[in-house]
Amino acid sequence: MPLLERDEALADLHAALGSARRGQGRVALVSGGAGLGKTSVVRAFLAGLDAGVAVREGACDDLLTPRPLGPIHDLSRQAGPALARALAGDDVHAVFTALLDELAGGAVTVVVVEDVHWADDASLDALAFVARRIERLPALLLLTYRDDDVPAEAPLHRVLGGLRAPSAVRIALAPLSPDAVVQLAGQEEAGRRLYASTGGNPFFVTELLAAEHEGTPASVSHAVMARVARLPRPTRELLDLLAVVPARTEAALLDGLCPGWPERAAIAEERGVVGWQGGGLAFRHELARRAVEEALPASRARGLHARVLAALQAAGADPARLV
Known part of the structure; x- marks a missing residue:
C-alpha cells in the first residue's frame, strides 16, 4: 500500500x-x-x-x-x-x-x-x-x-x-484526505464511502480494502475494542449506548437516556474515541461505532435499542427517525 x-x-x-x-x-x-x-x-x-x-x-x-x-x-x-x-x-x-x-x-x-x-x-x-x-x-x-x-x-x-x-x-500526522482515500480505493464512489466510514484513518482504510468479506475486519474490531477496554466501566456502558444510534446522539436524547453522561463521555473524548459533532456525541469513526455495536451481546443490543426507541417516542421524534 x-x-x-x-x-x-x-x-x-x-x-x-x-x-x-x-x-x-x-x-x-x-x-x-x-x-x-x-x-x-x-x-x-x-x-x-x-x-x-x-x-x-x-x-x-x-x-x-x-x-x-x-x-x-x-x-x-x-x-x-x-x-x-x-x-x-x-x-x-x-x-x-x-x-x-x-x-x-x-x-x-x-x-x-x-x-x-x-x-x-x-x-x-x-x-x-x-x-x-x-x-x-x-x-x-x-x-x-x-x-x-x-x-x-x-x-x-x-x-x-x-x-x-x-x-x-x-x-x-493528520488523517488522509478524501482524495487520497479515493486514490487507494481506485474508484470514486467506493473511495467516498470508505472515507465516510473511516474518517481517513490509514489503518482502517487499509484493513477495509484488504478485507474480503462484509462487516468489520477482525483486525479493526480488535484494535477498537482494545482501546475501549482501557476505559472505565461507566464510559464503556455509554459507548454501548452510542453504538446503537447511527450518526450521532443528541444531547437532549442523552439527558433522558443517561443522566450524568458528560462525566462518562469526558475520558472517551480525551482519548479520541468520541467527539462532539453537530449538536450530538458520536464516534470519531463510523467503523469504530460498528465494531462496538457488533461486539454487543444480542440481548444487550436489543435492550439498548428498546431504550432509545422509547426515548425517541417520548420526545415526539419524526417517524423516519423511529424507523
Whole structure:
C-alpha cells in the first residue's frame, strides 16, 4: 500500500537528520492518533537511510506493569557493551550517562523509541536526559506517541513541555484526505464511502480494502475494542449506548437516556474515541461505532435499542427517525 500524504513528514525527518550530521542533534516527535501511520512513516524514513547512519530501535509496551527502562534495554542489544553493563547495575544515572556516551561517538545515530505514551517513568527520565543534551550530539532521537491516548496528568506531558525549537521537531500526522482515500480505493464512489466510514484513518482504510468479506475486519474490531477496554466501566456502558444510534446522539436524547453522561463521555473524548459533532456525541469513526455495536451481546443490543426507541417516542421524534 503506497504511503500517501506523508512527504512533508519525511522531509522534516530528513532535515532533522541533516542537522544531526552537522553535530546539532534533534528530537523528532511524531504524533497522531491510533492508526494514523506513525510506524509506517518511521519505517519509510529508516528505509531511506544510507549505510553510514547507525540505527538503534526500542519500543514501549502496553503493559499493566510497564517494564522498567524497557526501551533502553531494547537499545542496549544494538549498542556497545557499556550500556548493557550500566543496565545490569542499580545506578540509574550510570544508565543515563552510558546512553549519552553511546550517542556521542563518531557515527551519526538515529535512535527510535516508539509508543512513548506507554513508557515507564525511568524511561521517560532517560529520554528527557538525552533530549536536553541532544544539540551537542550527532544524533536524531525519534519518538512516536499517540496524542489522543495521553491523559492530561501523564508524565509524558512534562517531558514534551520541556522540549523547545530548534532542537525539537514536532510532526503531527493528520488523517488522509478524501482524495487520497479515493486514490487507494481506485474508484470514486467506493473511495467516498470508505472515507465516510473511516474518517481517513490509514489503518482502517487499509484493513477495509484488504478485507474480503462484509462487516468489520477482525483486525479493526480488535484494535477498537482494545482501546475501549482501557476505559472505565461507566464510559464503556455509554459507548454501548452510542453504538446503537447511527450518526450521532443528541444531547437532549442523552439527558433522558443517561443522566450524568458528560462525566462518562469526558475520558472517551480525551482519548479520541468520541467527539462532539453537530449538536450530538458520536464516534470519531463510523467503523469504530460498528465494531462496538457488533461486539454487543444480542440481548444487550436489543435492550439498548428498546431504550432509545422509547426515548425517541417520548420526545415526539419524526417517524423516519423511529424507523
